Amino acid sequence: MKKNILILPVILFFLILLAFFYLLIIDRNPSELPSVLINKKVPAFEAKSLLENKTFVSPNEFRNEIRLVNFFATWCKPCLDEHRYLKKLSNEKRLKIIGINYKDDSKKVIKWLEKLGNPYSSVLFDPNARLGIDWGVYGLPETFIVNSNGVIKYRLVGPITKKNYDAFVLKVKEVEK
């Protein structure tokens, strides 16, 4: 009987080992953090619009339809790779994407968008990362799905790629329902 009890820690040890091994082999990014803003209202903020001469006021602008919020910068290489998929989302899926330009040079952004095309319905300027901090952003690019009531439903850390594009569109459809 007592011998059986002594075996227990050994079994426990191997179970823990198995759990660690499982976490090691599955496809996951250990530094990715879940957003605490999921199912919360979008942060309230005012920001200068980069291309038009007007002020963007949140949460007023998050009404009636689903919107994507994409944090990007011209210095961010994955953002460049992601750009064509954002264009695809705005052209083919007719999605409104709010681009928040993070710690960048406004002249460079305007040139960048002229050259590559502009997938954004508005481009907001965030030179000191104040908006980024309000949205809990810690690495570019990050994309949020906001539903028609102005509630954040999903966050993707890292670029939209060929690999995750379909899954992302599926997420948007889920939120649309």
Place this chain on the structure above:
Amino acid sequence: MQRILLAILVYLVTSQIVAINCYSVEPDEFLQNPKNELRARNISKNVRCLVCQNQSIDESSASLAKDLRILIRKKIEYGNSDEEIYDFLTERYGDFILLNPPFKISTLFLWILPFVFLAVGIFVIFLHNNKSKKLDYNK
């Protein structure tokens, strides 16, 4: 030989001193009021840099860490309490941003489990001792 040993000893001691005092706060970030600056430093030491994840924002030279250090100092000058600043950060980045996780239901396991393991360990040693004592008597 002794000289080499002395050199190694000096190196080890001084390298530790440098490592302990290592921080990334840049001179232009410092607040005028030393009391407030100390408060900012203490808060920064408890806040995780989400880019490097095992460093505090006080030690990290990542740009997000710098932005947060400046924001914390602005909030201190504005008159916010330490609690208000921690709340502001966890509302946006979650408890993970605190290097010292708070004691609440979702972190219960984190805090209790080491003591459970300690109790199990003591129990196992106790059991083992009893058994060997009995073996002695049987001799």
